[in-house]
Amino acid sequence: MNEIGLNLEKHIRTIPDWPQKGVMFRDISSLLEDRLVFRKLVDLFVHRYFTTAIDAVVGIDARGFIIGGALSYTLGKGFVPVRKLGKLPAEVVRHEYELEYGRDTVEVHRDAIGKGAKILVVDDLLATGGTALAAASLVEKLGGSVSELAFVVNLPDAGGYRKLKNKGYNVFCLTDFEGD
Numbered sequence: 001m002n003e004i005g006l007n008l009e010k011h012i013r014t015i016p017d018w019p020q021k022g023v024m025f026r027d028i029s030s031l032l033e034d035r036l037v038f039r040k041l042v043d044l045f046v047h048r049y050f051t052t053a054i055d056a057v058v059g060i061d062a063r064g065f066i067i068g069g070a071l072s073y074t075l076g077k078g079f080v081p082v083r084k085l086g087k088l089p090a091e092v093v094r095h096e097y098e099l100e101y102g103r104d105t106v107e108v109h110r111d112a113i114g115k116g117a118k119i120l121v122v123d124d125l126l127a128t129g130g131t132a133l134a135a136a137s138l139v140e141k142l143g144g145s146v147s148e149l150a151f152v153v154n155l156p157d158a159g160g161y162r163k164l165k166n167k168g169y170n171v172f173c174l175t176d177f178e179g180d
Contacts, residue, residue, distance in 0.1 A: 006040045008175045012153060020101075026153050026177055028063060028124045042070045044174055045122070045150060049075060054147050055117040056080050060135050061087070061106065063124035067152065071122060080112045080119075082135045093141050097134040106131065108138045115143030126151040126173060129160025136169060148172055 011031040018025040032038050045067070056078040059068025065081055072079035085094070085105040092107040113119060119139045126132060126149075136146045146169060154161050154173035164171045 006037065006044065008041070008152065009177070011037050012175075012177075014177075026125060026155070028152055031152070032063075032066060038070075041152065041174070042067070042074060045071050046074050048150075048172065049120060049148075052120070052147060053118055054120045055144075056113065056119055058082055058108075058113075058119050058121045058135060058139060060121065060123040060131055064122050067124060068122040071120075077120075080108060082106050082108050082121075082138060093138055095134040095137045095141070097130045097137075099130055100128055104131070104134075106134045106138065108135075108142070110142070113139055113142040113144040117144040118147045119144045120147050121149045123149075123151055125153045125155065126160045126164075126171070127155045127158040129158075129163040132160065132164060133167065136164075136167075146170075153177055 013027040013030040015025040015027055054077060057068045057072035058080045059065040061083045069079050085107060088107050088109055091110045093110050094105050094107045096103060096105045121135050123132060132149050139146050148170040149164055151173045154176045156176050156178060161171055
């Protein structure tokens, strides 16, 4: 439970064996479908970042777009999408990274983040931290600085939180799901 009385865990669906056997997928779709819960979720982030000096919010493909878009609108900041390979139409900067089961690439428009811009990176879930590190790397390649990486759900056993903290990033998660 948090300062506005929202029990996020109650609204996050767990789907066993998806996308593969042995994985317990934490799905925030059910949280987003409830208009009051979604509003309170965004309010929690707004409360945290309302007085923080940031220039833009970066949302990671795809659920980070939903949360990041609502947050940037409410804060009156710009929104920058970090997309999967091949989804952006203009000139891009790419970052390839390791996944648990292979490799992936994310991109951002080359002109999306100005030098010295203070950026908040947002996504729905923090597991191994690979995608978040890739997004942070893109911000830094463009001359911006990552003020904080923010997530709805942290899976502490996957190690991403530790990985991001060990790289020197500020990390904020609304809730943790321990175990598999």
